[in-house]
Amino acid sequence: MKTVTVLVLSVLFQTAGNLLVSRGMKQLAATSPWETTPWLSFSLQMAASPSVCLGTLLLITFFILYAALLSWADLSFVLPASSFGYVLNVALAHYLLLEPVSVSRWFGTMLISIGVVLVSMTGTQSGEPVKEETVSQNEVSG
Amino acid sequence: MKTALMITIIVFSTSASDVLIARGARQVKRLSVFKVSEIALIARRILSNGSLLSGVLMAAASFFAFLIVLSWADLSLVLPATSLSYVIATLGSKIILRERINRLRWTGTFLVCAGVALISLP
Numbered sequence: 041m042k043t044v045t046v047l048v049l050s051v052l053f054q055t056a057g058n059l060l061v062s063r064g065m066k067q068l069a070a071t072s073p074w075e076t077t078p079w080l081s082f083s084l085q086m087a088a089s090p091s092v093c094l095g096t097l098l099l100i101t102f103f104i105l106y107a108a109l110l111s112w113a114d115l116s117f118v119l120p121a122s123s124f125g126y127v128l129n130v131a132l133a134h135y136l137l138l139e140p141v142s143v144s145r146w147f148g149t150m151l152i153s154i155g156v157v158l159v160s161m162t163g164t165q166s167g168e169p170v171k172e173e174t175v176s177q178n179e180v181s182g
Numbered sequence: 183m184k185t186a187l188m189i190t191i192i193v194f195s196t197s198a199s200d201v202l203i204a205r206g207a208r209q210v211k212r213l214s215v216f217k218v219s220e221i222a223l224i225a226r227r228i229l230s231n232g233s234l235l236s237g238v239l240m241a242a243a244s245f246f247a248f249l250i251v252l253s254w255a256d257l258s259l260v261l262p263a264t265s266l267s268y269v270i271a272t273l274g275s276k277i278i279l280r281e282r283i284n285r286l287r288w289t290g291t292f293l294v295c296a297g298v299a300l301i302s303l304p
Contacts, residue, residue: 058257058261059257061249062257065249065250065253069253069254073253073254086249092249126261126262126265129257129261129262130257130258133256133257133261134258137256139257141258145303147297147300148262148296148297148298148299148300148301148302149258149262149297149301150297151294151300152262152265152294152298153297154293155289155291155292155294155295155296155297156265156268158286158287158290159268159287159290159291159294160290161286161290
């Protein structure tokens with residue numbers, strides 16, 4: 041139960057962080073595009089943007105939660121279980137940031153999520169893939 | 183084209199940072215910070231570990247590239263595209279670490295590639 045709660049929380053933090061930095065960077069680029077703005081000035085504006093700072097803070101929180109999660113849960117469970125984050129990110133980018141998301145992009149995002157599940161089902165260590173598979177299935181059902 | 187270049191940088195720096203941090207973490211070992219007296223020792227080990235430091239540096243580079251590409255590209259394109267690092271990690275473990283990759287993993291890797299191809303359609 042603790043694992044699922046922390047997992048859901050970390051995905052929510054990551055999604056919120058991504059949305060915020062994305063919004064912040066778009067706002068920044070509207071006034072000073074990356075190609076034409078001097079490097080130092082661009083960096084300073086990034087550091088001064090509330091959206092970028094708050095988003096970065098949320099992403100750091102995500103990173104700490106995720107690392108804590110991996111200290112007790114198997115990566116072969118955490119990775120596939122968190123792959124729904126891709127779909128959540130694209131969905132919220134569509135509804136909150138009003139990004140146009142085509143049918144092929146939805147379909148592609150879902151393929152990636154399924155692909156990540158398959159990649160991580162085979163385990164992250166070499167050898168004994170069958171054993172690792174049963175472990176991750178037990179964790180999912182349990 | 184510019185977006186593809188930035189995504190390539192993100193994907194490669196993420197994969198490199200994963201490998202370096204994993205290698206460094208195994209070298210440092212015992213990261214259980216329970217005693218105050220041990221914190222200084224562990225901190226010194228972390229700071230003197232080249233793999234770990236360059237791994238963190240690569241992670242930082244990857245994050246800045248992510249921020250910069252988001253200043254013009256859609257999050258709904260960039261984020262799924264960064265999953266290509268799974269493909270690079272699989273190829274890397276096959277070629278560099280000589281791990282055996284089973285059929286399920288190749289299928290997953292292929293699905294990620296197909297998905298990335300689909301999201302990059304206009």
